[in-house]
Amino acid sequence: MKRKVILDVDTGSDDACAIMLAELRKEIDLVAVCTVKGNQPLKYTNENTLRIRELLKADFPVYKGCADGFVSYLVKPRLQRAKNVDAYDEQGNKVHIHTKLFDLPKAKRKEEDMPASLFYLDYLKHCKEKVTIVMVGPLTNLAVALLIDPSIVKNIEEIVIMGGAHNITNVSSSAEFNIYDDPEAAQRVLHCGAKITMVPLDATHTAYITKETSKELRKIDTPASRFAADLIDLRILVHDQAQPLEVKGSCALHDPLCIAYLIDPKVLKDVRLCNVEVSLSGFTIGQTIVDNRFYQEDRNVYFAFKGDPKRFAKIFTEAFRS
Numbered sequence: 001m002k003r004k005v006i007l008d009v010d011t012g013s014d015d016a017c018a019i020m021l022a023e024l025r026k027e028i029d030l031v032a033v034c035t036v037k038g039n040q041p042l043k044y045t046n047e048n049t050l051r052i053r054e055l056l057k058a059d060f061p062v063y064k065g066c067a068d069g070f071v072s073y074l075v076k077p078r079l080q081r082a083k084n085v086d087a088y089d090e091q092g093n094k095v096h097i098h099t100k101l102f103d104l105p106k107a108k109r110k111e112e113d114m115p116a117s118l119f120y121l122d123y124l125k126h127c128k129e130k131v132t133i134v135m136v137g138p139l140t141n142l143a144v145a146l147l148i149d150p151s152i153v154k155n156i157e158e159i160v161i162m163g164g165a166h167n168i169t170n171v172s173s174s175a176e177f178n179i180y181d182d183p184e185a186a187q188r189v190l191h192c193g194a195k196i197t198m199v200p201l202d203a204t205h206t207a208y209i210t211k212e213t214s215k216e217l218r219k220i221d222t223p224a225s226r227f228a229a230d231l232i233d234l235r236i237l238v239h240d241q242a243q244p245l246e247v248k249g250s251c252a253l254h255d256p257l258c259i260a261y262l263i264d265p266k267v268l269k270d271v272r273l274c275n276v277e278v279s280l281s282g283f284t285i286g287q288t289i290v291d292n293r294f295y296q297e298d299r300n301v302y303f304a305f306k307g308d309p310k311r312f313a314k315i316f317t318e319a320f321r322s
């Protein structure tokens with residue numbers, strides 16, 4: 001039976017790859033896609049999502065979500081944010097890992113009228129079958145819904161989150177972007193009582209993707225596979241210059257790793273049930289504090305410490321052959 005999935009995105013180069021993987025793999029029934037601000041302001045992340053839907057000729061509804069986080073953006077000082085995150089292409093042009101708007105035709109079909117948090121409330125209250133929620137941007141949309149009605153959690157099968165970090169961080173010296181961007185929302189979701197699997201930077205950086213994958217995608221030669229190949233090559237260019245991984249000529253393709261986990265859980269390695277809390281203040285704001293002690297209590301999160309690059313590349317590429 002297909003697994004029902006709601007995907008929450010801040011599209012974003014790797015978010016786009018997650019949407020493509022979820023839509024193209026037959027194991028997944030993509031119920032809806034919710035958008036949130038994150039990699040770019042909401043108007044761009046939402047429009048990018050609509051453009052990807054049209055690229056795929058897909059039919060899933062898109063719900064536009066929150067334009068800002070719970071409190072951080074308004075009142076908290078932003079400490080230690082990474083600055084030198086740009087890179088340069090062969091012509092010397094500055095490139096960023098997430099372009100504002102994808103170079104794809106402007107979307108013809110719009111999002112639904114209902115905002116994303118209200119969609120969660122309505123859908124989760126009335127659905128007959130439990131649903132898995134995959135969140136690959138800041139966790140604001142679901143946190144708002146849980147704030148209004150925490151009982152909706154009974155219809156959530158599992159929440160899979162791309163976010164958090166143990167030994168590898170990106171946006172600050174202690175935090176990963178999706179959690180740092182709305183730490184209060186993240187803390188609320190981590191304690192909602194649902195089964196939670198976290199796919200942190202430790203997993204996405206070890207499940208790196210190389211040029212072999214973009215070459216394969218170019219051979220498949222569909223509009224979607226060509227676009228995914230371009231996104232991967234852009235990410236490799238930026239990673240090599242601004243955030244090199246263990247293997248040169250590779251990139252982290254964070255968000256689709258969550259979808260790959262739904263298809264084959266073995267794509268995540270060294271998964272431990274731990275207590276995970278989010279730091280809500282000071283220099284460590286947005287840090288995920290992962291308790292690795294033997295005698296820890298209140299274990300709320302399955303935290304993946306590693307990923308499997310070969311398995312991930314195979315799952316991703318095969319989706320585009322279908």
Ligand code: BDR
Pocket residue numbers: 012013014015039136137162170176177178254255
């Ligand atoms: C996460 O932040 C975003 O830039 C990516 O889309 C991913 O979801 C990685 O820290």
Ligand code: CA
Pocket residue numbers: 009010011012014015038039136137255
């Ligand atoms: Ca994202």
